[in-house]
Amino acid sequence: MIKFLLFILLTSTSLFSADAGKYLSPFIRVAIITEAKSLSLKTSGNIHVYDLKSNQKYMLLANSQYEISAREEKNIRVAGQNLYSPIKLISPDGEERIIIGGHTYRGEIILHSSGEENLIIVENIPLEDYISGVLSFEMSPTWPIEALKAQAVASRTFALENLQPNKLFDITAGVERQVYKGQQKVNSKITEAINSTKGEILTYKGKPFKTYFHSCCGGHTANNRIAWQGTDLEPLKGVKDPYCQNSKHYSWNLYISTKDLLTFIQKQGSTALRIRGMHILKKSHSGRIIEIKFSTDKESFTVKAYDIRKYFGEADFKSTFITKISKQNHGYKIYGRGWGHGVGMCQEGAKSMAHRGMSYKKILRHYYPHSKLSNMAELK
Numbered sequence: 001m002i003k004f005l006l007f008i009l010l011t012s013t014s015l016f017s018a019d020a021g022k023y024l025s026p027f028i029r030v031a032i033i034t035e036a037k038s039l040s041l042k043t044s045g046n047i048h049v050y051d052l053k054s055n056q057k058y059m060l061l062a063n064s065q066y067e068i069s070a071r072e073e074k075n076i077r078v079a080g081q082n083l084y085s086p087i088k089l090i091s092p093d094g095e096e097r098i099i100i101g102g103h104t105y106r107g108e109i110i111l112h113s114s115g116e117e118n119l120i121i122v123e124n125i126p127l128e129d130y131i132s133g134v135l136s137f138e139m140s141p142t143w144p145i146e147a148l149k150a151q152a153v154a155s156r157t158f159a160l161e162n163l164q165p166n167k168l169f170d171i172t173a174g175v176e177r178q179v180y181k182g183q184q185k186v187n188s189k190i191t192e193a194i195n196s197t198k199g200e201i202l203t204y205k206g207k208p209f210k211t212y213f214h215s216c217c218g219g220h221t222a223n224n225r226i227a228w229q230g231t232d233l234e235p236l237k238g239v240k241d242p243y244c245q246n247s248k249h250y251s252w253n254l255y256i257s258t259k260d261l262l263t264f265i266q267k268q269g270s271t272a273l274r275i276r277g278m279h280i281l282k283k284s285h286s287g288r289i290i291e292i293k294f295s296t297d298k299e300s301f302t303v304k305a306y307d308i309r310k311y312f313g314e315a316d317f318k319s320t321f322i323t324k325i326s327k328q329n330h331g332y333k334i335y336g337r338g339w340g341h342g343v344g345m346c347q348e349g350a351k352s353m354a355h356r357g358m359s360y361k362k363i364l365r366h367y368y369p370h371s372k373l374s375n376m377a378e379l380k
């Protein structure tokens with residue numbers, strides 16, 4: 001369990017600067033931390049702590065340090081008091097900045113005890129503010145504006161599809177969803193991309209859908225159904241992509257020793273003691289590999305490309321778009337293309353399209369064919 005340091009600083013500038021105008025942004029609850037035993041809370045102004053079940057309000061004084069920890073039976077201990085989970089931290093003067101683990105957050109903070117001496121820290125934030133934080137990490141703030149706008153629409157739609165009112169939070173903040181680390185990298189270009197697409201989402205047959213995106217497709221995006229047994233959906237069937245060829249992620253290679261491959265297939269259930277060969281067995285329409293076959297001293301053994309990528313690490317084994325496997329010394333060299341799962345928008349391709357003068361609408365039409373640009377205000 002990690003111990004996190006949490007600061008609340010009062011500032012005079014309004015942090016809800018993105019003027020919502022006529023369009024009212026819904027809120028999203030982002031789990032910033034899902035596993036923490038305790039928090040050190042430092043205050044620079046007075047902080048109100050609300051016990052939401054009993055409706056009790058407690059005051060924490062400015063310029064002090066408090067320990068917050070999870071207790072059994074859904075209690076949270078704050079400054080020696082046992083409170084019911086969840087509790088809410090609010091600065092009575094408003095406009096607080098909250099810093100957790102070095103990242104700045106602007107929403108209200110809700111702490112849940114998950115009952116096993118574990119704190120879940122959730123930020124409740126307007127969707128548009130959340131998207132601006134996502135954009136600065138999912139794409140570089142230095143990327144061309146039309147690519148940032150395309151990402152804004154994709155991220156907004158994806159977030160909307162993740163709202164889960166019956167759960168403790170809607171979305172986690174890691175790479176398994178959309179990377180979110182608060183607001184510190186948000187610049188004027190990001191704000192422009194958010195404001196100029198305010199409320200815009202993608203729909204298919206009148207409904208928003210999971211607008212997946214990834215770093216680089218390697219020349220063809222993947223089919224949602226084949227990549228992870230997702231739903232068969234026209235905008236996520238996969239398209240040819242001529243735009244990401246110059247990306248540094250377009251091609252990669254990785255050496256894996258026979259010893260490590262043997263350990264992997266044994267963990268998958270093989271009784272083999274020696275590997276004699278490694279071959280591509282089954283390819284999808286996009287060119288991605290579905291299955292890989294190992295010939296061994298015992299039976300031949302088939303594994304899913306998805307599982308082998310996960311086992312050896314998605315940062316090194318960059319995709320399942322394997323083009324060649326060759327025997328080398330005491331192992332195999334795997335050659336591949338692209339980085340990521342490959343479903344939906346290819347960010348490197350979007351960047352290149354924007355550099356060539358194409359609009360965000362054209363980028364979205366290319367990567368999510370048959371989808372429609374709609375506004376959240378039109379949804380029931």
Ligand SMILES: [Zn+2]
Binds near residue numbers: 216219
């Ligand atoms: Zn691509």
